[in-house]
Amino acid sequence: MNAYKTTIEYDDRSVRHFMVASITWGLVAMLAGVIAAFQLNFWEMNGKFLETVTFGLFKSEGLQYITFGRLRPLHTNAAIFAFVGNMMFAGIYYSTQRLCKCRTASDLLTKIHFWGWQAIIVLAAITLPAGLTRGKEYAELIWPINILVAVIWLTFAVNFFWTLRKRNEPSLYVALWFYIATIITVTMLYVVNHLSIPTSFTHSYPIFGGVQDALVQWWYGHNAVAFFLTTPILGIMYYFIPKSVNRPVYSYRLSIIHFWSLVFIYIWAGPHHLLNTALPKWLQVLGMFFSLMLWAPSWGGMLNGLLTLRGAWDKLRTDPVVKFLAVGVTFYGMSTFEGPLLSIRAINATSHYTDWTIGHVHSGTLGWNGFMAAGMFYWLAPRLWGTKLWSKDLANVHFWIGLVGILLYVASMWVSGISQTLMLNQLDESGTRVVNEFVDTAMAPSVWGMMLTRAIGGTLYLTGFILLAINIFKTARAGKPVNETREVYVERPDIQDRMSWRDAFRNDPITYTGWHLLFVILWFFLPPGADLMSLLGAGVMAFLAIRAFRRNKEGWVGWHERLLHNYLPFSVFVLIAVAIGGMVQIIPAVTVNRAKNVEDRLQTLYTPLELAGRDIYVSEGCYNCHSQMVRTLVPEVLRYGDYSRLGESIYDHPFQWGSKRTGPDLAREGGARSNDWHYKHLMNPRSLQGSTTKSRMPNYPWLAEEKIDFKALPKKIAVQTQLGVPYPAMTRDEIEQDAREQALAIAATLAEKGVEIPVEAGSPEEARDYLAERKMVALISYLQKLGAYDDVEPGSVPDNRPSPIMPDIPDDHKEQLTLSEAE
Amino acid sequence: MEVLALTLFLSLLFAVLFLFLFVRERKQRGPGGVERDSLIPFDGDDDFSAPSGHQKDQ
Known part of the structure; x- marks a missing residue:
């Protein structure tokens, strides 16, 4: 030394x-x-x-x-x-x-x-x-x-x-x-x-x-x-x-x-x-x-x-x-x-x-x-x-x-x-x-x-x-700034950072702990009967581990002390310890085919305009106050409607279940109120009759001024498709056209009701054309879609739906595919 | 009432187990070994004096 x-x-x-x-x-x-x-x-x-x-x-x-x-x-x-x-x-x-x-x-x-x-x-x-x-x-x-x-x-x-x-x-x-x-x-x-x-x-x-x-x-x-x-x-x-x-x-x-x-x-x-x-x-x-x-x-x-x-x-x-x-x-x-x-x-x-x-x-x-x-x-x-x-x-x-x-x-x-x-x-x-x-x-x-x-x-x-x-x-x-200078006594024992991987992994503490954890994890996943056997196995391993420890206390303690002299094996064990939990929970959930795992409802896809509206919802941080999850609790079902199923948000990237309700849940908001109600509510929640006069929600007047980015939609749909959302094949023009038509239809209902807009409009048509370009309309289209689903028999959904991170056919290929099918 | 009794029983069981292990741990504790590492932060400190039960690691 x-x-x-x-x-x-x-x-x-x-x-x-x-x-x-x-x-x-x-x-x-x-x-x-x-x-x-x-x-x-x-x-x-x-x-x-x-x-x-x-x-x-x-x-x-x-x-x-x-x-x-x-x-x-x-x-x-x-x-x-x-x-x-x-x-x-x-x-x-x-x-x-x-x-x-x-x-x-x-x-x-x-x-x-x-x-x-x-x-x-x-x-x-x-x-x-x-x-x-x-x-x-x-x-x-x-x-x-x-x-x-x-x-x-x-x-x-x-x-x-x-x-x-x-x-x-x-x-x-x-x-x-x-x-x-x-x-x-x-x-x-x-x-x-x-x-x-x-x-x-x-x-x-x-x-x-x-x-x-x-x-x-x-x-x-x-x-x-x-x-x-x-x-x-x-x-x-x-x-x-x-x-x-x-x-x-x-x-x-x-x-x-x-x-x-x-x-x-x-x-x-x-x-x-x-x-x-x-x-x-x-x-x-x-x-x-x-x-x-x-x-x-x-x-x-x-x-x-x-x-x-x-x-x-x-x-x-x-x-x-x-x-x-x-x-x-x-x-x-x-x-x-x-x-x-x-x-x-x-x-x-x-x-x-x-x-x-x-x-x-x-x-x-x-x-x-x-x-x-x-x-x-x-x-x-x-x-x-x-x-x-x-x-x-x-x-x-x-x-x-x-x-x-x-x-x-x-x-x-x-x-x-x-x-x-x-x-x-x-x-x-x-x-x-x-x-x-x-x-x-x-x-x-x-x-x-x-x-x-x-x-x-x-x-x-x-x-x-x-x-x-x-x-x-x-x-x-x-x-004044001081950098401490200190004389220190340095020991350099030979064992520092010299532990071999074999010594780190091949020993009683790791063997018993590994088997014990394996049995516990199998207990989570195995069918009835086998799960109890695994639990028993875990108990036996714990008993054997304690016995082995009592027989060779110095060996166990010495192994950990050596680990504390060797930062690399120590860090690898930390990585393993923290990775196990995530893997057990997340891997089964992300590898399962999504469309099979929907209970009895499958979310209806967003139209391009609704997707644009959703992005505005996310951008404004609405999820900070509104959840989209009716929990499996009686008072929630009585207040908001039927409880939320897995399949109802399966295509939501990102999910919007929320973590705090400063305002009410919106999972079943679609169709509950008229377009002009939403417009007035977003412009000034306190301008409406009823309990919303007490609302603390901000006014969102800029949404009636800022324009929808229609040109961004084809790329967004393409990425959604890549992520496994089963959009039908659409060309760029079709996507934009679809969004514009839906926007115009919603804007027409607003103009008909004579909602106030930030500019002077000579006629309802002018007001409609103005509104059809605004973010407000996209957001309303999204809010009106919330809670839309198709009934499906559990397990009846076609297997060819893409699984989560497996890319679907990219859009360009799809366009070619559609063309060749047409020929 | 059965739930209450069970809760009380389990809580007492845990409390007794805790006390038993705590006392056992206290009795077994001695200077040296892994506890010496707890003195690393004080290496080189002039004003540090180890409390009873600890030895300075130098």
Whole structure:
């Protein structure tokens, strides 16, 4: 063994950059969140308020760039990728260098990572308000930006693994395991969920549709929470809490169990976002059970974090850093308690699509991520600028304002969500009719008032964060940038990074675990009888594993310790652990022929105009407030109509089942109201008679001005065909002609009713011709199509329907085929 | 009522199991081994003194 001392200058400049970026974008994200929150109380906040604040200089019924549908994706993307993303990178770069006892491998890659990530954020801040979106939550960014994200993320990954490769510390500390899991899993999730076929430079369709898209989306969406908002922050917890209280982590062995069980179990839990929907029940039950199992590792991690404070609890009174970190970890425990609770199907029937879920998510992002970020920043700032924190008192004020803000936020969302469900589910005496209109429940004091409380809570949280920004800025001004230089003692044992693949894979722990998992998975899929045998097999394997462990404890422990000295096999095992859950859930769902798996209904294809309307619906972010999924629950069926079948959204790229109902479900909206009702409603929801006078929906006057892009339709239909949507063979002209004719027919009904249009029209024909070109008409055609289906006998659908990602005959070939058939 | 009894029984079972394993784990814990890795973040820190039960990894 060689041992020597060496001096290292850490790259703390990049840590400062990421930290300042995180604080800056955090303020933007929170401001967008506060505005979006107030929009749900006051529709004027969608643009009309600008008239007031500019004393009438700026006239607007609504500003398209800041409607809730466009602002909410900006808020979520900024909070997740800009605020937490930059915070995570600051923490990772700082701690990885210290834990590896070496400087980051490449300063150039770090610079590319930093500036590339900020460029992505700026592009997101431009495209999302412009309505350029893929229409999938937290995966809204358009495909050219997706590619940039992949490149920059891989740059970060190369830099990180390169640093591990040249590390001077033989053993990988627990924080590094969590960083490895983050990098590997986010790469996998991001690539799969962003697979799309472009129709233009700014638009694409995801390759998955309907239920498959729903499953892939929430596999990604849930694990974006798990592996972007949780695992890196856990790594940060395992480094910064011990550092801040000057004591080692409570139990390193517990951290091993915490890590492996968390990364293995988390990935399975995605389907809990789709409970009581048309998703096959086995997937729902699987998602629910794995979510419940998550309780254990999550709380193991929380306890490990909190118990690290043993003997140092007095610091809670004096040190704001410890306050923030301790409360952050407590919120981690609370939100990971609430998550499994909400994943129980019966409870989810109440919570899903309501504010309760929103409160839950915010206890995670504001409480866990936000407080951990604040704690870390207050700890880092004095060290990065070589001075004391400018004001401890101000940090304490931030703590209390932020804490009160979150508590108001979360508690009001509980009340709001549960109250609204109870009101929505209330039936009349006959028990066959719902009593309350949707909008009446939304405007009831116990919901509207609570939403206002939430907005106030969010404002308090933002205020606290402004104090943090001031405090860090003043600290930086008082000191000067310092790059820590440290003399470290380096050991280079020969076993470091020398584990052969054979040693990594051929051993008792892997053999027993592999067989055990195989039996458990077979238990899910085998027919009755055989499934019980598999379960028994799993039990036997568990017993044998315990016996083998007791006989050769040193061998098992030694194998894991060697793994911790060898980052490559370790990373491969992480990849296997996170890939199993996704494969078991997604592969059966995407390989099955879609058209066979439709229950008793098959979606009627959209006409070209309806498809254009659908893209406008997605672009305006309507899915942020309206679901298209009547769940298998009695009150929903009584309110909206028959429950949604798998086949009814099978050709939807992307699916639009939604995750929150700020407005009513639209799955059965088609034909329920007249064209002119929709026109007036979109122009100003409050202009109509009835309950919509109370609506908080924005006005969409620009839809009556902007033109439909008819020329884009042939390419869109071609891509849909490629994705397996069985459009008949059509030429470019036929597609455009079809769309124009349908638009003219709808415009005629509007002109006949004398709807108001933004220009002077001399006659109804002029009005019709004007409207036939406008986005409004396309959107109405789509809304009138929602819920259209053909009855089919289960299993009777022809087998020659294309399966999901198998390309159908490309359009050009089809045209030739049609011509040759005609000859 | 049967559901209540079952819930109580299972909860108590888990609680007892947890306590048993926790106490066993506490008794078995000793210095060295894998727990030494928890000291990595403090390598080179001048102001760090290991709490009882831990040895500094140098």
